[in-house]
Amino acid sequence: MPTPPACPVCRSPAAALLVEVDGRDYWHCHRCEARFLAPCHYLSAADELAHYRHHRNEENDPGYRAFLSRLAEPLLQRLKAPARGLDYGCGPGPALAAMLREAGHSIALYDPFFAPDPAPLQERYDFITCTEAAEHFHDPAREFERFDALLRPGGWLGLMTCFQTDDAQFARWHYRLDPTHVVFYRESTVRWLTRHFGWECEIPAPDVALIHKPLS
Numbered sequence: 001m002p003t004p005p006a007c008p009v010c011r012s013p014a015a016a017l018l019v020e021v022d023g024r025d026y027w028h029c030h031r032c033e034a035r036f037l038a039p040c041h042y043l044s045a046a047d048e049l050a051h052y053r054h055h056r057n058e059e060n061d062p063g064y065r066a067f068l069s070r071l072a073e074p075l076l077q078r079l080k081a082p083a084r085g086l087d088y089g090c091g092p093g094p095a096l097a098a099m100l101r102e103a104g105h106s107i108a109l110y111d112p113f114f115a116p117d118p119a120p121l122q123e124r125y126d127f128i129t130c131t132e133a134a135e136h137f138h139d140p141a142r143e144f145e146r147f148d149a150l151l152r153p154g155g156w157l158g159l160m161t162c163f164q165t166d167d168a169q170f171a172r173w174h175y176r177l178d179p180t181h182v183v184f185y186r187e188s189t190v191r192w193l194t195r196h197f198g199w200e201c202e203i204p205a206p207d208v209a210l211i212h213k214p215l216s
Contacts, residue, residue: 002017002025002038004016004017004027005027005036005038005039007027007029007031007032007034007036008034008036008039008137008138008139008140008141008182008183009029009032009034009036009140009141009144009183009185009189009192009193010029010031010032010034010141010192010193010196011141012029012030012031012032014029014030014031015027015028015029015030015036016028016030018035018167018170019167019170019171021171021176023041024037024038024041025037025038025040025041026038026170026176028167031192032188032189032192032193033186033188033189033192034140034183034184034185034186034189035164035167035170035183035184035186036182036183036184037181037182037183039138039182042138042182043179043180047179048113048136048180049113051178051179051180052091052092052113052114052180053092055091055092055093057091057092057093057095058093058095059093059094059095059098060095060098061093061095064093064095065095065099068095068096068099068131068160069099070160070205070206070207070208071096071129071131071158071159071160071205071208071210072096072099072100072103072158074202074204074205074208074210075100075127075129075156075158075210076100076103078156078210078212079103079105079126079127079156081103081104081105082104082105082106083105083106083126083127084105084106084107084108084123084125084126084127085100085105085106085107085108085125085126085127085128085129086107086108086109086110086120086123086125086127086128086129086150087100087107087108087109087110087128087129087131088110088111088128088129088130088133088147089110089111089112089130089131089132089133089134089136090109090110090111090114090115091111091114091132091133092114094109094115096129096131097109097129100129105127107129108120108123108125111133121146121150123150124150124151124152125150125151125152125155126152126154126155126156127151127155127156127157127158128147128150128151128155128156128157128158129157129158130147130157130158130159130160131158131159131160132160132161133161134159134161134183134185135161135162135175135178135181135182135183135184135185136180136181136182137182137183138182140183144193144197148197148213151213152213153213153214153215153216154212154213154214154215155212155213156210156211156212156213157199157209157210157211157212157213158208158209158210158211159190159208159209159210159211160207160208160209161185161207162175162184162207163185163186163187163190163206163207164184164185164186165186187203187209190209190211193211194211197213198214199211199212199213199214200212200214
């Protein structure tokens with residue numbers, strides 16, 4: 001039996017082996033209910049970037065915009081223009097940022113591979129978006145701590161990631177098959193995070209969470 005790694009989401013040391021598949025070990029955290037890949041199986045940064053370069057998410061692609069609208073539409077209903085936001089993990093084609101700018105908001109970009117300038121991480125924001133990025137986080141506990149620091153009281157964090165539900169199907173699940181996906185959140189995982197930080201959480205659409213940081 002391999003040595004259990006600490007959960008990267010809640011840092012609990014009490015993980016249990018979920019499954020070994022394709023020579024890779026996946027673990028189950030009993031505290032926050034995240035499922036995650038053992039860090040020894042992470043891709044190198046070069047291999048991770050090479051994989052991302054195969055993505056075809058274009059800024060003006062109607063299909064991609066329709067996909068992102070599952071988060072954009074409910075988020076825009078809660079924002080007052082002009083608000084200042086950060087698209088965190090924007091990727092090479094920041095379509096969501098374009099959609100939010102078109103709605104009257106200003107938005108900065110950050111991505112460790114495609115927009116690595118750290119200057120936006122020194123500011124604070126009325127909202128942060130993180131779409132199809134959280135599953136790539138090697139240290140999600142640190143990343144969510146960063147979100148808490150970047151977000152002004154009263155602000156919103158819009159999170160989109162495919163929620164994991166069925167352990168019996170995990171080995172065949174399309175989300176697991178992406179080698180850059182290393183942590184898998186359940187809705188209960190997101191709700192654990194919101195309790196941990198004292199946030200409030202809404203689930204307006206499947207695989208979408210709108211997280212509110214209270215004023216006090």
